[in-house]
Amino acid sequence: MGQAVPLKSQDLPHASSSPQAAMFTALLLLLCPLLFLLRHRFRGRGEEEEILLRKLPSPPQRLPIIPHVSLRDLTAEHGRDGLMLLRLGASPTLVVSSPRAAQAVMRTQDHVFAFRYFRKSALSVESVFLADILFYGSTDVAFSPYGDHWRQVRRIATTHLLTNRKVRSYRHAREREVSSVISAIRDAARDGAAVDLSELLNAFANDVVCHAVCGKLFREEGRNRLFRELVEANSSLIGGFNLEDYFPALAKLDIVKRIVCAKAQKVHRAWDDLLEKLIDGHQNAENKPPADLSSPEDDDDSDFIDVLLSVQQQYSLTRDHIKAQLAIMFEAGTDTSFIVLEYAMVELMQNPHVMTKLRAEVRALTAMALPKDDGVLLVTKDELSSSGVPYLKAVIKETLRLHVPAPLLVPHLSMADCEIQGYTIPAGTRAIVNAWALARDPSHWDRPEEFMPERFIVEEGGSAAAVDHKGNDFLYLPFGTGRRICPGINFAIATIEVMLANLVYHFDWELPQGVTSIDMTESFGLTVHRTEKLLLVPRVPHA
Incomplete structure (x- = not known):
């Protein structure tokens, strides 16, 4: 068994301030003598599986949690055919770093790798997985084990919550939040002050999701701020060190469970109290009947809670199932939009010629920009759709290429033996797809480390013009x-398009006086964030 290596503070947000982390480290050191005995007691993986795993290319030593950049370098040194086996603690982990290997795992053998982690009902391993605590037994669409329940919640997401029509129905809410951000930035611009764009964009992404999930009254009693705090707490927990992932036998001890799960249970209780109030509020609001999703008017006006309550009987959803879907919608919806918007602005500041080109495209929409209720002239989603804005779309694609919000995606798990590029992968092997490495592979991308939106534009002769972000490449x-x-x-x-277009349309941007570069230090977890706030000075054109 490899030695557990403590995480550094830069690897996990807020780790240095967590008393649970310090207590866990001390406990782990005290219990290390048990690891050897537990390994032999629970080595039911089997010698045959171990023989299969030894055939895979692998570094000589076991390793702690390591980020996407290091995984790319390790694969280049120790991998073969885009595959490498890592021993992350007790867990065999297959790292996938080539398009061909990714296709084998995520398409050819997708039915085998569609699982997330061990469940007692599947492989007789008792779980203390943090997602079980945070997402009501992992009954949400992201972490739910593959099976009938996952198919149900996936169908709800794709046919009720996140259809093109439903997303479009929230456009006015998105535009109101954009208008609020633009107004705040204009106030700062009048004073010549720098704005904390990280704070503004994070709040914007959170408020857009809040409106979609719980409706127009999401700011009552500071609920939007509480949701934001809870999303950040979830990200810290999920992206950190999970004992069961790496030492599943040790995680079975009751004393370990209590310590490891204490913070997650506290966060879960806060989520549960808030979601209960919201659901009760929707059910009791003027005793209104459930939304009729066959009616265009009801469907357009309904939020996620309305929708889930309206299909509760149809899909046999418990109240906990509903809360699990709501919690994951907050988590995924806020993080992705915020990360991409912030990195897009960073790249535009670092590449002035791209900013100039994008500014020209967006400001050509001047005749179509419309004043909103607060008097702010706004480029809306309708205007963006009618004009096409190919360079804006290319900038977003290129940002997603260089800065994948979840660079290792969410880990998969094989639930049966299968063949991947001539290797037999035994059941119970975790698979990590390094999407960050795929998008920077010099054998497939021209000048992969450069920010070049033109690569996605047909008229520019872009080599990746046919590539999209829908999982086809x-x-x-x-x-x-x-x-x-x-x-x-x-x-x-x-969400990203309308906010980025208006940031570029309304303002010229500068670094604060005395600042010559942007700090690109990142914190690593399930998602990757910049550690420093993005402070920029807005200038109103021709003012």
């Missing part, structure tokens, strides 16, 4: 692919 998987592809692609892109 295995060298570019920002939202995954196959059965487990993110169902919220359209929601995220619509």
Whole structure:
């Protein structure tokens, strides 16, 4: 058994301030002598499976959690055919870093790798997986084990919650939130002050999701701020070190469970209290009947809670099932939009010629921009759709290429032996697809480290003009692919497009006085964030 290596603070947001982390480290050191005994007691994996695993290319030593950049370098040194086996603690993990290997895992053998993690009902392994605590037994669409329940919640997401029509119905809410951000930035511009764009964009992404999930009154009692705090707490927990992932035998001890799960249970209780109030509020609001989703008017006006309550009997959803879907919608919806918007602005600042080109395209829409209720002239989704804005779309695609929000996607798990490029992968092997490495592979991308939106434009002769973000190209998987592809692609892109277009339309941007570069230090978890706030000075053109 490899030695557990403590995480550094830069690898996990807020790790240094967590008393649970310090307590866990001390406990792990005290219990290390048990690891050897537990390994022999629970080595039911079998010698035959171990023989199969030894055939895969692998580094000579076991390793702690490592980020996507290091995985690319390790694969280049120790991997073969885009595959490498890692021993992350007790868990055998297959790292996938080539389009051909990604296609084998996520399309050819997608039915085998559509699972997320061990469940007692599947492989007799008792779970203390944090997603079980945070998402009501992992009954949400992202972490739910593959099976009948997952098919149900996936169908709800794709046919009720996140259809093109439903996403479009939220356009006015998105535009109101954009208008609010633009107004705040204009106030700062009048004073010549720098704005914390990270804070504004994070709040914007959160408020857009809040409106979609719980309706127009999401700001009552500061609910939007509470949701944002809870989303950040979830991200910290899910993206951190999960004991069961790497030492499943040790995680069975009751004392370990209590310590490891304490913070997750506290966060879960806060989620549960808030979601219960929201659901009760929807059920009791003027005793209104459930939304009729066959009616265009009801469907357009209904939020996610309305929709889930209206299909509750049809899909045999419990109240916990509904809360699980709502919690994951907040988590996924906020993080993705915020990360892409922030990195897009960073890249535009670092590449002035791209900013100039995008500004020219967006400001050509001046005749179509419309004043909103607060008097702010706004480029709306309708105007963007009618004009096409190919360069805006290319900028977003290129941002997703260089800065995949979840660079290793969500890990998969094989539930049966299968063949991947001549290797037999035994059941119970975790698979990590390094989408970040795929999108920077020099054998498939021209000048892969450069920010070049032109690569996605047909008229520019772009080599990747036919590549999209819908999972059809295995060298570019920002939202995954196959059965487990993110169902919220359209929601995220619509949110990103309208906000980015208006940031560029309304303002010229500068770095604060005395600042010559943008700090690109990142924190690593399930998603990747910049650690420093993005401070920029807005200038109103011709003012």
